[in-house]
Amino acid sequence: MSDALSKYGFETLQIHAGARPDAATGARQTPIYQSTAYVFQDSDHAAALFDLKEIGFIYSRLTNPTVAVLQERIATLEGGIGAICCSSGHAAQLLALFPLMTPGCNVVSSNRLYGGTVTQFNNTIKRFNWSSKLVDLDDECAVREAIDDNTRAIFCESISNPGGYVTDIPAVARIAEDAGLPLIVDNTAATAYLCQPISMGATLVVHSVTKYLTGNGTVMGGAVVDSGTFDWSASGKFPSLSEPESAYHGLKFHETFGPYAYTLHGVAVGMRDLGMTMNPQAAHYSLMGIETLSLRMERHVANALTISTWLEKRPEVAEVTFSGLPSSPYHERQKRVYPKGAGALFTIRLSGGYDACVKTVDNLQLFSHVANLGDARSLVIHPASTTHRQLTDEQKIAAGAGPDVLRLSIGIETAEDLIEDLRQALEAASA
16 A cells, blocks of 8 residues: 555545546546557557566556556555456456466365365366365464475465354464465455455455455456565565566566566466456446445444344254354454454354255345345355355365355345345245
């Protein structure tokens, strides 16, 4: 974050960071720059851009003015020095790992991850000859033992999907620091309003912009935020950043760009070659969504606490995993690491098992049955038969997505209306 912005509060930054009146028209809202390419001033200007001697716009696979504003805003809110926006949250995860990994390397990951991420880490990245080790991040000894000479990062979610488990980020960051490794935190479910992982020791933050940041279920997008604090040259483990890059005449990113090395590599190499481009219209919608982020998160959190408290007393419900409840084993951690609230994503385990879950979903009227979270409207899904379907039974249970579990993403509607919808659905399922 620049010194000029550091004096402002979160609510001010979520509206103003990165945005300036359009120089040509004076338009106050960031325009949608629906352009593929950008005219160079002259031949020298073009050459300087392609040699990374000057920063500017070349081609929208790499950079786009609308997307650039979103990148600056997300980086500012997260307390990073730069960000790269891309086509989805899954794309952001691959983009985050891309500069760090080489064939034969691994990432140590939390075993409480979104099912799609587990599949990506356990299966897809093997095609790059990368691998992942899933461990319980609450077991410090297990995490340290999982780290070996080929480990290049530790990965976790701040608030896990689906169970709402809250990670002790400062504790995991200490392990990463001791091992000389970057910590990557998926901050999708918490957002920078509830949690700023970089301030707790994280190196990189990833987001599915699709979720709370946009908040209205209209956008696919992802982001990678760099803290700018990691020494990529210290260990020799990150040659993409510390060693000569042949595509840029032997340029060494970390030596040349210092704290901005990772972000510039993400654009100049990652976006250039992987092409995970965010379109400018998606960036525009996301910018508008972020303007109300704090207001929405406050309501999300308040509704989630009200509804989880009610659910905890229902006879049909065997367990509620919301860490904002005093009964949660993670409640003290939540108050310490996430003092503004535990988010609005959690699961309930139904006494009636699989059948009760299916019947409850089918009888809900206000809750939308969709494979998404973080929308302004309340959402529900049965992870075991959908988002976590590809996992083994053991992996489903470890991720908090057993056959008797429903995931709830609490929206910003009237809490009493949501409670009534849940009441009638639970009663119908058990009738």
